[in-house]
Amino acid sequence: MTHNGTPKLNYITLSLADKNINGDQNKWFKSENVLFADLENTLKSHNYSTITWTDGNRKSDNFHFATGFVVDIDNGLTIQEAENRLKEKNL
Secondary structure (H helix, E strand, O other): OOOOOOOOOOEEEEEEEEOOOOHHHOOEOEEEEEEHHHHHHHHHHEEEEOEEEOOOEOOHHHEEEEOOOOOOOOOOOOHHHHHHHHHHOOO
């Protein structure tokens, strides 16, 4: 149990799709519960999102819920710099 009495989960709900780099093909996702023990492998082998859409179609109108957010670090941004940016925005 957590500090507020809710059960402690050993998984996170993610939307998953076959791994590819073509953005036009990243529209249909299947929501799955991923065990924390399998998280690294899942993130490396799938396209993923922390957002779940009502019918798996990645459109803003279909937003159902999110289990978190992901910081996409490109072009040499360090983890510390990303953390600083989040703190500046109170996130």
